[in-house]
Amino acid sequence: MLKNIDPLLNADVLQALRAMGHGDHLVICDTNFPADSVARASVLGKLLRMDNVTAARAAEAILSVMPLDTFIDDAAQRMEVVGAPDEIPVVQTEVQNAIDAAEGKLWPMVSVERYAFYDKAKQAYAVIVTGERRFYGCFMLTKGVLPPDA
Numbered sequence: 030m031l032k033n034i035d036p037l038l039n040a041d042v043l044q045a046l047r048a049m050g051h052g053d054h055l056v057i058c059d060t061n062f063p064a065d066s067v068a069r070a071s072v073l074g075k076l077l078r079m080d081n082v083t084a085a086r087a088a089e090a091i092l093s094v095m096p097l098d099t100f101i102d103d104a105a106q107r108m109e110v111v112g113a114p115d116e117i118p119v120v121q122t123e124v125q126n127a128i129d130a131a132e133g134k135l136w137p138m139v140s141v142e143r144y145a146f147y148d149k150a151k152q153a154y155a156v157i158v159t160g161e162r163r164f165y166g167c168f169m170l171t172k173g174v175l176p177p178d179a
Contacts, residue, residue: 035090041077045155046095049172053154055095057087059120059166060158067147068156077157084166085123087159091170092131098173103139108146108167115140120163141169 030036034043049055053072058064068076079087098104105128110116117125121138128136141149149169150156159166 035093037079037082037087037090038094039079042079042091042157043094045073045077045157046091046172049095049154051172051174052098053172054149054152055091055170055172056150056153056156057084057091057124057168057170058150058156058158059084059161059163061162061164062150062158062167063147064156064158067150067153070151071153071156073155077155079157079159081160083123084120084159084161084163084168085127087157087161088124088127088168088170089131091157092127095170096173096175097128097132097136098171100173101171104171104173105136105138106141106146106149106169107138108165109140109142110165111143114142118163118165120161120166121168124166124168138168
């Protein structure tokens with residue numbers, strides 16, 4: 030155990046988050062997402078796991094150490110519901126709440142059409158599959174920067 034580090038952040042996840050730079054993308058996905066094949070196309074080239082937790086709990090842990098990119102409007106993205114792009118499933122509301130809590134303000138997610146999300150995910154730095162079983166528990170976060178101390 031480490032002090033002040035969420036215990037869900039295993040060594041592989043921490044290494045990837047630390048290695049990512051400003052502007053790199055991280056995919057957090059549900060158990061139905063083609064995570065392994067997409068992860069093989071990612072920069073890291075292998076799938077990371079945060080099993081037995083919801084997407085929201087994984088996002089909470091990740092955002093406890095990773096800032097979102099404040100230079101762009103789409104630093105938090107969600108997969109659109111097929112045929113109902115404006116629908117926000119409960120799983121997405123929960124992740125939205127985790128993002129808002131981590132950032133200390135409302136930070137609306139941008140929706141991405143399902144197949145466009147798959148294509149973007151293949152360009153990500155890393156893919157983390159969670160234990161989320163609800164549909165549309167797929168998100169993409171863009172890493173920001175930590176400002177220097179005053």
